[in-house]
Amino acid sequence: SGSASAAAEGAAAASSSNTSVSSSGSMEAGSDFDDIAELGAGSSGVVQRVLHRPTRQAMARKLIHLEIKPSVRAQIIRELEVLHSCNSPYIIGYFGAYFVDSSATICICMEYMNAGSLDLVLTKAGRLPEPIVAKISCSVLKGLIYLRENINCLHRDVKPSNILVSLEGDCKLCDFGVSGQLIDSLANSFVGTRSYMAPERLNGEEYSILSDVWSMGLSLVELATGRYPIPQPDSRDYTSAFSSDRQRNLAEHREAAVKGTRLRGMEPPQNGPKQMAIFELLSYIVYQQPPKLPSFAFSENICDFVDCCLRKNPKERLGLESLLKHAFIQSYEQNQEPEICLGNYLRAVLS
Numbered sequence: 001s002g003s004a005s006a007a008a009e010g011a012a013a014a015s016s017s018n019t020s021v022s023s024s025g026s027m028e029a030g031s032d033f034d035d036i037a038e039l040g041a042g043s044s045g046v047v048q049r050v051l052h053r054p055t056r057q058a059m060a061r062k063l064i065h066l067e068i069k070p071s072v073r074a075q076i077i078r079e080l081e082v083l084h085s086c087n088s089p090y091i092i093g094y095f096g097a098y099f100v101d102s103s104a105t106i107c108i109c110m111e112y113m114n115a116g117s118l119d120l121v122l123t124k125a126g127r128l129p130e131p132i133v134a135k136i137s138c139s140v141l142k143g144l145i146y147l148r149e150n151i152n153c154l155h156r157d158v159k160p161s162n163i164l165v166s167l168e169g170d171c172k173l174c175d176f177g178v179s180g181q182l183i184d185s186l187a188n189s190f191v192g193t194r195s196y197m198a199p200e201r202l203n204g205e206e207y208s209i210l211s212d213v214w215s216m217g218l219s220l221v222e223l224a225t226g227r228y229p230i231p232q233p234d235s236r237d238y239t240s241a242f243s244s245d246r247q248r249n250l251a252e253h254r255e256a257a258v259k260g261t262r263l264r265g266m267e268p269p270q271n272g273p274k275q276m277a278i279f280e281l282l283s284y285i286v287y288q289q290p291p292k293l294p295s296f297a298f299s300e301n302i303c304d305f306v307d308c309c310l311r312k313n314p315k316e317r318l319g320l321e322s323l324l325k326h327a328f329i330q331s332y333e334q335n336q337e338p339e340i341c342l343g344n345y346l347r348a349v350l351s
């Protein structure tokens with residue numbers, strides 16, 4: 001930990017958000033960190049809120065258990081080093097990573113976001129109003145563009161739990177596939193009952209930035225309705241969360257964005273099994289029509305935006321720059337109504 005402290009001291013002086021904790025790769029865990037709370041657990045590991053004592057820096061530390069040989073560990077640490085050069089308001093800050101020898105665990109130290117990930121926000125907010133979904137979409141697009149332009153990497157795992165927000169109104173991407181070796185080491189670790197993977201990827205075809213666009217589109221439908229959108233809800237499912245009066249629904253979005261009020265999310269599927277088996281769900285994504293938002297409860301702009309992301313054929317999907325110019329993003333980007341801001345909304349809805 002001595003080397004880490006020295007590195008952190010030096011880096012902290014640089015006061016950049018990308019101070020490096022350690023690249024030695026052999027530093028024992030925990031010596032410089034105080035565990036404060038558990039932030040969440042996902043399919044690849046547990047995330048804790050920690051304090052890096054030498055720098056007094058609050059951090060989020062992700063622990064991933066990996067049974068791999070030392071040479072592969074060193075390669076993962078090396079491949080993660082490029083994250084030190086990531087400096088974007090839409091990408092989570094990176095402090096460094098190290099292995100805990102005794103428990104074959106990699107610890108990845110990242111910037112702490114005090115409003116957590118969007119899967120957790122959604123459980124409290126019910127569903128997110130359109131202006132908030134627009135702000136999040138804009139940040140996700142800018143984050144994906146930054147990854148492609150600066151580290152030439154795709155995200156590969158866009159979903160609500162990998163989009164982080166802060167009470168100051170920041171929205172950043174995390175857990176993107178920057179280390180090929182880490183991707184390979186995690187290849188068989190998928191556990192879960194839902195997938196944000198694009199049809200072409202489920203079909204074993206070439207993965208491209210347009211597959212990230214599909215995952216973003218699916219995530220936005222979930223954020224806007226409060227429910228994972230596959231299988232496609234039927235009309236009865238919609239009536240629990242949305243009024244039949246279109247104008248009332250549209251007014252409700254704006255009001256909830258300004259006041260930070262919770263909106264009732266959609267119930268899980270009533271008809272049929274509570275939760276579709278994962279294989280059935282994956283074949284549904286590949287063979288059935290893509291999900292879409294109910295036009296009676298949402299604006300044409302957001303309905304068209306998600307349709308442009310959720311085309312089954314990747315060649316028909318819009319690219320990142322075109323999506324950034326879409327009316328859904330522009331309509332909120334331009335008349336940036338001061339009372340509609342992500343920070344105010346999150347402070348109200350999470351209070």
Ligand SMILES: O=c1[nH]ccc2cc(OC[C@@H]3CCNC3)c(Cl)cc12
Nearest residue numbers: 039040041042060112113116117161
């Ligand atoms: O503050 C954070 N920084 C980096 C990663 C991170 C991940 C988080 O949660 C991830 C889990 C995964 C599934 N649900 C929540 C939270 Cl809740 C905060 C942070």
